[in-house]
Amino acid sequence: LKQEEAETVLEFRPIRYRPMSVRGALKEMKKLSSLMVDLAYSSVLYRDRDLAEGVLELGDTADHLSYLLLMNASLVARDKRDAEQIAGILKAASSIHKMAGAAKDIAMVELQGLSLHPSVQEAFKKVEERLVRTTIQPGSILDGRRIGDLKLEVSIGVDIIAVRRGKTWHVAPRVDFKLAKGDIVHARGSDVGVGLFDRLGRGELKEVP
């Protein structure tokens, strides 16, 4: 290795083994990669560089998780049957990881300023009409409410996937996360649902239907 190459490699923190459930890691990776895909499309649709950067950070988390899964899975197999099952899990994990990679690529479209052409916006809008970004206005009934208490999933079929408050991103916020005016909320759901959610955020609609 040449000196410069060695130095570049040193910028990456080595990933150390830590015990974790292979099953849990796979579930977490799936959740993370689906979220990354949604947020990546949103970053292009709303020309949101911060969100695109957030997707890249989530990508680092996905990479980390993927290594931990490989390490833990490789310690599990004791016989041929175990090995066959582990192969399935590793193949599933690698395909999920590929999806996370595609999401990072989409975020790069935004970061590299390549999303200017209307065709790019249009292609993403066409299918991803179910994504919405709403800023909670003063007077909105969402201000001060816990996500779980709003029961948006049941009433209007909408899921909050990320909240930006100031400089902080809350990705996949928990049910006890309390929304506040000024929050920029990314959500997904049915056509009708995301429309209703947007009106709730703007304060135009005064109760959850």
Place this chain on the structure above:
Amino acid sequence: LKQEEAETVLEFRPIRYRPMSVRGALKEMKKLSSLMVDLAYSSVLYRDRDLAEGVLELGDTADHLSYLLLMNASLVARDKRDAEQIAGILKAASSIHKMAGAAKDIAMVELQGLSLHPSVQEAFKKVEERLVRTTIQPGSILDGRRIGDLKLEVSIGVDIIAVRRGKTWHVAPRVDFKLAKGDIVHARGSDVGVGLFDRLGRGELKEVP
């Protein structure tokens, strides 16, 4: 090239240029890859080999479309500004194509019989609870109805993404597609919506809420 390699290459049909709108091709690719991801997850969730094979076929269509897009895009640029915009479209297309590749990978998990481990099922089920597969029973109100007339998207937030009738797959069926008893219908939507849709298909629910 060695002789055997040349023969292998001959198995692929050459893709010939045909004029098409770059914008249209990008939209179509986006639609196709999102559909492939949904159907790939469904193929693992429902252990459905036919569906997994269908995903691979859709992947061929996506590959073909991707080449046509490259060909047409390369003819469009006349000046530096055009070239910059085309770069954006090509980057977006390649990330979308990567997503289609990840979907094919997931379908391979099923085809290679690697989906047996409960962790794999569980990981996909956890997030993709919004996918449903229903067989239309005799007496179901869906039997004989056109998809567009049912207005499922508006009423219960459900989208029909593919219908299998006998040996034929109808992927992303049009609004004038008439459902019939025996159809195996793949749909996606909100938690509540897909539950209602399943009950409509089974004939347990006699009208669209």
